[in-house]
Amino acid sequence: MNKKKHQAENLAIHLRGMIPEQILKYAAGHFAGGIAFASSLGTEDQVITDMIVRNNLDIPIFTLDTGRLFNETYELLEQTEKCYGIKIAVYFPKSPDIEIMANRYGVNLFSDSVANRKYCCLQRKVKPLRRALRGLSAWVCGLRREQSVTRSEVAEAEWDETNGLVKINPLIVWSDEEVKRYLTDHDVPYNRLHDQGFVSIGCACCTRAVKPGEHPRSGRWWWEEPEHKECGLHWKNEK
Numbered sequence: 627m628n629k630k631k632h633q634a635e636n637l638a639i640h641l642r643g644m645i646p647e648q649i650l651k652y653a654a655g656h657f658a659g660g661i662a663f664a665s666s667l668g669t670e671d672q673v674i675t676d677m678i679v680r681n682n683l684d685i686p687i688f689t690l691d692t693g694r695l696f697n698e699t700y701e702l703l704e705q706t707e708k709c710y711g712i713k714i715a716v717y718f719p720k721s722p723d724i725e726i727m728a729n730r731y732g733v734n735l736f737s738d739s740v741a742n743r744k745y746c747c748l749q750r751k752v753k754p755l756r757r758a759l760r761g762l763s764a765w766v767c768g769l770r771r772e773q774s775v776t777r778s779e780v781a782e783a784e785w786d787e788t789n790g791l792v793k794i795n796p797l798i799v800w801s802d803e804e805v806k807r808y809l810t811d812h813d814v815p816y817n818r819l820h821d822q823g824f825v826s827i828g829c830a831c832c833t834r835a836v837k838p839g840e841h842p843r844s845g846r847w848w849w850e851e852p853e854h855k856e857c858g859l860h861w862k863n864e865k
C-alpha cells in the first residue's frame with residue numbers, strides 16, 4: 627500500500643471519535659504551515675470557518691469563484707469576511723481555459739452531456755483547486771457522509787490520491803440537524819438561498835431548489851443520474 631495512504635488511514639483512526647473542533651485543532655498542529663481550508667461557503671463550510679476563527683487556528687481559508695455563482699453567494703463571501711474580520715483567498719479559472727471551452731462547446735455546455743459538464747467543472751473548479759492546493763500537505767473539506775451516495779464511505783482523514791495530499795473531513799459524521807443547530811447557536815452567516823429551498827449550492831446554472839423530502843443534492847445537476855453528482859473536487863483518481 628502507498629505509504630502516504632497508510633499514514634492517512636492511521637490518522638483517520640486517531641481522529642475517529644473526536645469532535646470537529648478537536649479534529650481541526652489536531653490537523654492545524656499536525657500539518658502546521660501546510661494546511662488550508664477549501665470553503666464553498668455552504669452551510670458546513672460556514673460552520674468550519676466559524677470553528678477556525680473561534681479557535682484562532684492557523685488554517686488559511688480559500689474559495690473557488692467559477693464565474694457562474696449566485697449573487698447571494700458573493701454577498702455571503704463579503705459578509706463572512708466582514709463578520710469574522712478575515713480575508714478569504716479567491717481562486718479563479720484561467721481566462722484562456724474558459725475562452726477555449728466556451729468557443730468550442732458553447733457557454734452552457736454542461737447541459738449537453740455528463741462529459742461536457744465534467745469538463746466545465748474541470749476548467750472552472752478543479753484546475754483552480756489544484757493551484758490552491760499546490761505546496762500543501764493537507765486540505766480541510768466540509769464533506770458529510772449523509773450528503774450523497776458518493777460520500778457514504780468517507781473518513782475523518784483520507785489520502786487524496788488525485789491531488790497528492792491528505793484530506794481532513796471534520797464534519798464527516800454530523801447530521802443535517804447538527805449543522806443547522808450550530809449555525810443557529812453561533813449566529814453564523816449563511817446563504818439566503820437556503821431559506822428559499824436551496825440546499826447544496828454551487829453554480830447558479832447548475833443548482834435549483836429542492837422540495838421537502840428530496841435528497842439534499844438532488845438540486846445539483848438534476849438532469850444527471852445520482853452517481854455522477856460530484857463537481858470534480860472530490861472525484862477519485864481522475865486527472
Ligand code: SF4
Nearest residue numbers: 736746747750829832
Ligand atoms: S457546476 Fe456547472 S457551471 Fe459550475 S463549473 Fe460545474 S458544470 Fe460548470
